[in-house]
Structure formats: C-alpha cells, structure tokens
Amino acid sequence: xxxxxxxxxxxxxxxxxxxxxxxxxxxxxxxxxxxxxxxxxxxxxxxxxxxxxxxxxxxxxxxxxxxxxxxxxxxxxxxxxxxxxxxxxxxxxxxxxxxxxxxxxxxxxxxxxxxxxxxxxxxxxxxxxxxxxxxxxxxxxxxxxxxxxxxxxxxxxxxxxxxxxxxxxxxxxxxxxxxxxxxxxxxxxxxxxxxxxxxxxxxxxxxxxxxxxxxxxxxxxxxxxxxxxxxxxxxxxxxxxxxxxxxxxxxxxxxxxxxxxxxxxxxxxxxxxxxxxxxxxxxxxxxxxxxxxxxxxxxxxxxxxxxxxxxxxxxxxxxxxxxxxxxxxxxxxxxxxxxxxxxxxxxxxxxxxxxxxxxxxxxxxxxxxxxxxxxxxxxxxxxxxxxxxxxxxxxxxxxxxxxxxxxxxxxxxxxxxxxxxxxxxxxxxxxxxxx
Numbered sequence: 001x002x003x004x005x006x007x008x009x010x011x012x013x014x015x016x017x018x019x020x021x022x023x024x025x026x027x028x029x030x031x032x033x034x035x036x037x038x039x040x041x042x043x044x045x046x047x048x049x050x051x052x053x054x055x056x057x058x059x060x061x062x063x064x065x066x067x068x069x070x071x072x073x074x075x076x077x078x079x080x081x082x083x084x085x086x087x088x089x090x091x092x093x094x095x096x097x098x099x100x101x102x103x104x105x106x107x108x109x110x111x112x113x114x115x116x117x118x119x120x121x122x123x124x125x126x127x128x129x130x131x132x133x134x135x136x137x138x139x140x141x142x143x144x145x146x147x148x149x150x151x152x153x154x155x156x157x158x159x160x161x162x163x164x165x166x167x168x169x170x171x172x173x174x175x176x177x178x179x180x181x182x183x184x185x186x187x188x189x190x191x192x193x194x195x196x197x198x199x200x201x202x203x204x205x206x207x208x209x210x211x212x213x214x215x216x217x218x219x220x221x222x223x224x225x226x227x228x229x230x231x232x233x234x235x236x237x238x239x240x241x242x243x244x245x246x247x248x249x250x251x252x253x254x255x256x257x258x259x260x261x262x263x264x265x266x267x268x269x270x271x272x273x274x275x276x277x278x279x280x281x282x283x284x285x286x287x288x289x290x291x292x293x294x295x296x297x298x299x300x301x302x303x304x305x306x307x308x309x310x311x312x313x314x315x316x317x318x319x320x321x322x323x324x325x326x327x328x329x330x331x332x333x334x335x336x337x338x339x340x341x342x343x344x345x346x347x348x349x350x351x352x353x354x355x356x357x358x359x360x361x362x363x364x365x366x367x368x369x370x371x372x373x374x375x376x377x378x379x380x381x382x383x384x385x386x387x388x389x390x391x392x393x394x395x396x397x398x399x400x401x402x403x404x405x406x407x408x409x410x411x412x413x414x415x416x417x418x419x420x421x422x423x424x425x426x427x428x429x430x431x432x433x434x435x
Contacts (some may be wrong), residue, residue: 345396
C-alpha cells in the first residue's frame with residue numbers, strides 16, 4: 001500500500017511494509033518545519049488509522065476514532081500544533097490505470113461536474129481545475145489559481161510537461177506520456193471523453209525450423225566463452241594479539257639482619273645461658289647433671305641459628321628458580337604458537353596473491369587452452385583492473401599487537417622476546433606486485 005500526504009507545498013509519498021504487523025510510524029515534516037508522527041496499527045491483516053490527543057482524523061467531514069485504510073481512501077488530518085489541515089490518500093499497490101490517447105486533442109480540461117475531457121467528481125476539484133494544452137508541439141499544464149495541483153510531488157501552478165511527469169490532485173493521478181496519458185479512477189469518480197488508447201500487437205512471422213537445422217552444432221565448447229562463478233579469497237586486515245608475560249618473581253632483597261635478627265638474638269641468649277651453666281659447673285656451684293638441660297638447649301639453639309637460615313635461603317632460591325623456569329617454558333610455548341599463527345597468516349596472504357594474480361606464462365596457457373580463467377574476473381571484483389608487474393617484497397596486511405607495560409624498572413627476557421616479534425617488519429617476500 002502507498003500513502004500520499006498532501007499539504008500546501010508538497011506531496012509526500014510513503015510505501016508501507018508488505019508484511020502487516022505491529023505498528024508503523026510515518027514521520028511527516030510539515031511545511032512549517034514541524035515533525036508529526038502518524039501511527040498506523042495492524043489489525044486483522046489491515047492497516048488502521050485512529051484519532052488521538054495529537055491529531056483528529058475525519059472522513060467525508062465525519063470524525064472517526066479508528067478506520068481501516070481502504071484502496072482509494074481519502075482522509076483529512078487535523079494536528080493540534082498545525083494551523084492547517086493535511087490530506088492523506090491511501091492506494092493499494094499496484095495502482096490501476098487506464099490509458100487514453102491525446103493525439104486527437106489540442107487541449108485537455110480537468111474539472112468537476114461539467115463537460116470536461118476528464119471529469120472528477122470530488123470535493124476540492126474546481127470547474128475547471130486544470131488545463132493541459134499544446135503549443136508548438138509542446139504540452140503545457142496550467143492549474144486554477146485556487147487549485148492544488150502537484151507535478152512530480154511539488155506544487156506546480158504551471159509547467160512544460162515532459163514524458164513521465166506525474167500529475168496529482170486530490171487523489172487523481174495522471175501520468176503524462178506525450179501521445180497518451182494514464183489515469184487512475186479513485187472510487188469510480190472519474191469519467192472521460194478521451195478515446196481509449198488502442199494498443200496494437202505486431203504479429204511475429206517466422207519460418208518453422210527444420211529437423212535437420214535443430215541438430216546443427218554451431219559452436220564447440222572451445223569456441224564459446226562463458227563467465228563461471230569465481231571463488232576468490234580476499235586479503236583482509238587481521239590483528240594477532242600477544243598477551244603480556246606473567247611477572248618474574250624476584251629474590252627478596254631485605255637485609256639479612258631484618259630477616260634473621262630474631263633468630264640470632266634467640267641464639268645469643270641461649271649461648272649466654274649455656275656459658276653461665278658451664279662456669280657454674282667449673283666453680284663447683286652446679287653439677288653436670290643439673291646443668292645438662294641448659295647446655296643441651298644452648299647447643300640446639302646454636303645449631304638451629306646456623307643451619308635453619310641457610311636452609312631457608314637455599315629453599316627460597318630453588319623455589320624461585322623453578323617458578324622462573326616454569327614461567328619461561330609455558331610462555332615460550334605460548335610465543336611459539338603465536339609465531340606459528342603469524343607465519344600461517346603470512347603463508348595464507350602469499351597463497352592468495354599467487355592465486356589471484358597469475359604470471360604471464362599461466363595467462364598464456366589459460367588463453368591458449370581456453371580455461372575458465374580467461375573470463376574469471378567480473379566488473380564487481382575489487383581486482384577487476386589489477387595487473388601483475390612482477391615479483392618483489394610487499395608489506396603484509398597483518399598487524400601484531402602486544403599488551404606490554406610502557407615503563408618497567410627491571411628487565412625481563414620474555415618481554416624482550418615479545419618486543420623482538422612486534423618490532424620485526426612483517427613483509428611478504430617474493431610475491432606478485434600489482435597495480
């Protein structure tokens with residue numbers, strides 16, 4: 001269905017969706033520059049229009065709350081914020097036309113209730129409403145000063161008509177074709193005295209094909225070229241992302257006095273206790289048996305003070321070393337996979353360049369052998385006019401992106417490996433160079 005909205009300056013044409021469901025909003029921009037929304041609601045497979053708080057819809061002077069849009073329907077819309085009414089016309093598509101000849105007329109009048117060439121019994125049509133006349137083999141349209149006539153969707157009081165011009169007034173649609181015109185008939189209100197255009201169909205004359213002629217082979221497969229579908233790959237921009245390596249675990253650089261200070265103090269205390277016990281035995285103030293506990297504790301603490309810190313230090317060094325080996329191994333495997341991915345992309349680009357750009361020898365063989373490659377490219381192909389000049393190096397469309405910290409205080413061998421990959425120029429070697 002098509003909708004025509006008519007105001008004082010222009011004719012707006014809208015095509016409604018063929019699938020009728022939910023609702024459809026027409027955004028109409030008035031002559032005053034105010035945008036109005038006309039909401040059509042689907043109901044039982046038909047489009048309906050309704051009055052609401054923003055617009056009053058009338059048909060033949062009677063306000064309607066809801067109305068199915070009919071073929072050749074005519075409605076008046078009164079918006080609250082507009083100082084004038086607009087007319088809405090609805091037509092089922094395709095619009096039906098009748099063809100009438102103009103060759104026997106020097107002028108054609110359109111009016112209402114009179115002896116006019118085209119009589120349109122519709123409110124708003126004046127008598128006469130418009131005139132089309134011939135002047136030096138040129139047809140000119142003139143409308144009544146109070147009439148509302150549109151040509152090619154613009155209000156037009158006068159115009160030299162061209163073939164294909166569309167005249168519209170109050171639901172009447174005339175397509176001007178020079179020696180004839182086409183007219184619709186809204187609600188069967190149109191009557192005309194113009195002669196109906198008689199279309200003549202030229203009879204085709206032919207000679208029956210003989211049976212012997214049917215079996216004649218005019219061309220062999222090698223003599224006929226035809227365009228075959230071309231399955232072509234394109235080189236597209238692609239990005240390979242490399243994640244940043246996990247941070248390296250460093251040895252704790254805290255001074256030994258802070259790490260082992262408490263152990264040393266405890267050991268020194270035990271040494272003092274043991275020394276006092278030994279002097280007491282030597283002076284006869286205590287026996288060996290009574291001081292055995294203090295001496296044992298002293299010896300144990302001294303051994304612990306010397307051995308445990310060294311064992312802990314060695315353990316931490318081994319643990320950090322193993323974690324670093326694991327970090328380098330796992331991330332190294334990850335980098336190798338990324339290198340393989342990069343190489344595969346480069347090989348793919350190289351293959352596409354060779355496949356899409358044959359060398360002179362291959363082209364010669366295609367022409368001599370008349371293979372499908374002779375007519376492989378189409379005007380819509382991006383490489384339709386691409387020519388191969390020779391062989392050389394070419395920058396790849398591949399982009400490598402690494403998420404690395406811009407500034408670090410300490411060097412990391414893995415980060416340096418990533419930088420080597422990203423800073424290496426990605427280039428295709430010995431590939432076809434084209435223009």
